[in-house]
Amino acid sequence: MMSWDSLERQHPCRVPRGAASAQARVRGASWAAETRKMADAAVGKDKCGEQRLVSLPLSRIRVIMKSSPEVSSINQEALVLTAKATELFVRHLATSSYRHGSGRAKRALTYSDVASTAQEAETFQFLADILPKKILASKYLKMLKEKREEEEDQSQEEEALS
Amino acid sequence: MAERPEDLNLPNAVITRIIKEALPDGVNISKEARSAISRAASVFVLYATSCANNFAMKGKRKTLNASDVLSAMEEMEFQRFITPLKEALEAYRREQKGKKEASEQKKKDKDKKPDSEEPDKSRGEDNDDEDDRLEEEEQNEEEEVDN
Numbered sequence: 001m002m003s004w005d006s007l008e009r010q011h012p013c014r015v016p017r018g019a020a021s022a023q024a025r026v027r028g029a030s031w032a033a034e035t036r037k038m039a040d041a042a043v044g045k046d047k048c049g050e051q052r053l054v055s056l057p058l059s060r061i062r063v064i065m066k067s068s069p070e071v072s073s074i075n076q077e078a079l080v081l082t083a084k085a086t087e088l089f090v091r092h093l094a095t096s097s098y099r100h101g102s103g104r105a106k107r108a109l110t111y112s113d114v115a116s117t118a119q120e121a122e123t124f125q126f127l128a129d130i131l132p133k134k135i136l137a138s139k140y141l142k143m144l145k146e147k148r149e150e151e152e153d154q155s156q157e158e159e160a161l162s
Numbered sequence: 163m164a165e166r167p168e169d170l171n172l173p174n175a176v177i178t179r180i181i182k183e184a185l186p187d188g189v190n191i192s193k194e195a196r197s198a199i200s201r202a203a204s205v206f207v208l209y210a211t212s213c214a215n216n217f218a219m220k221g222k223r224k225t226l227n228a229s230d231v232l233s234a235m236e237e238m239e240f241q242r243f244i245t246p247l248k249e250a251l252e253a254y255r256r257e258q259k260g261k262k263e264a265s266e267q268k269k270k271d272k273d274k275k276p277d278s279e280e281p282d283k284s285r286g287e288d289n290d291d292e293d294d295r296l297e298e299e300e301q302n303e304e305e306e307v308d309n
Contacts, residue, residue, distance in 0.1 A: 053250060053253060053254055053257070054250075055176050055179070055180065056172060056173075056176055057172075057173065057176070060169070060172060060173070061172075061207060063169070063170065064170050064204055064207045064208060064211075065207060065208075065211045065226075067170060067208070068208060068211045068212055068215065070212070070215055070219075071211060071215050071226065072224045072225070073224060073225045073226070074225065074226045075225050075226060075227045075228070077227060077228040077251065077254065077255075078214065078225075078226040078227050078228055078230060078231050080250070080251075080254050081228050081231040081232070081247055081250065081251060082207060082210055082211065082214075082231055084246075084247055084250045085206075085210060085231065085235060085240070085243050085247060086172075086203050086206055086207055086210075087180055088240075088242075088243045088246060088247070089202075089203060089206045089240070089243070090177060090180045090181060090184070090199055090202075090203050091180060091181075091183070091184035092240075092242070092243075093199055093202055093203075094180075094181040094184045094185055094191075094199060095184050095185065097195070097199075098185055098189070106189070107188070107189060107190060108189060108190040108191070108192060109181075109185065109189060109190070109191045109192065109195045110192050110194070110195050111192060111194035111195050111198055113195065114195050114198045114199060114202070115198065118202070122239075123239060123240070124202075126205070126209055126238075127202050127205060130201055130202070130205055131198055131201075131202065
């Protein structure tokens with residue numbers, strides 16, 4: 001039996017509309033169910049569909065915490081609070097980055113919004129090293145050149161003085 | 163390429179959802195922005211853990227507890243997190259208490275009726291987690307918790 005897909009491919013205009021929409025409906029239904037499942041998982045709904053206190057997976061948070069060398073053990077409450085704090089942090093960084101610089105409503109959040117916030121806002125200074133601002137390669141090379149010239153001038157001055 | 167035994171990244175789907183909820187409807191989040199925020203979140207966990215651990219060590223304890231995390235937030239200048247965190251802690255403790263009472267009630271009911279059928283024993287894994295949490299909670303009650 002020929003599949004609808006192959007039919008469509010061969011005769012794109014000829015597949016009866018009813019069949020195509022039925023197929024779309026079936027695809028749509030299972031797609032919707034999949035999306036719901038993913039959304040539930042993301043929201044942190046457990047098997048009963050109840051909302052969990054935190055959405056980030058505790059096991060992963062624990063892995064990150066344990067990667068810190070001096071840490072021996074973590075009590076469950078500390079784990080839950082750290083997960084919750086991380087969630088609050090993500091929100092805070094997202095909104096701060098979105099509002100940073102312009103006051104007007106923007107349509108997109110870009111990397112440079114986040115990097116600017118990391119570089120400029122005091123609260124996020126600890127992120128400065130991992131979120132550098134992006135510059136054009138040509139500009140960077142120019143900066144390197146200028147720095148080298150500066151260092152050359154300095155050493156020449158020191159020689160002259162000695 | 164060397165294999166990393168531990169993945170220190172947080173799941174993209176969850177991070178994306180948290181960001182979307184924080185921003186106005188219809189705002190697009192670039193893949194790079196999402197990745198940047200995700201990495202920042204991992205660094206945040208490390209920083210918070212290190213900070214909290216200092217407080218634990220100051221208190222001559224080897225186990226990080228809730229008050230250590232709260233003190234860390236203060237230290238990191240994220241005071242705005244403290245109230246919602248305290249609320250979350252209260253809610254979590256209530257939830258744990260509820261679970262504990264529910265399982266104790268189950269035990270009582272079981273003892274009363276020795277011939278009764280086994281109650282629903284699905285979610286064996288969750289029961290183990292619960293026991294771990296109960297153990298830790300008992301330990302926690304012995305330690306002083308600053309609120």
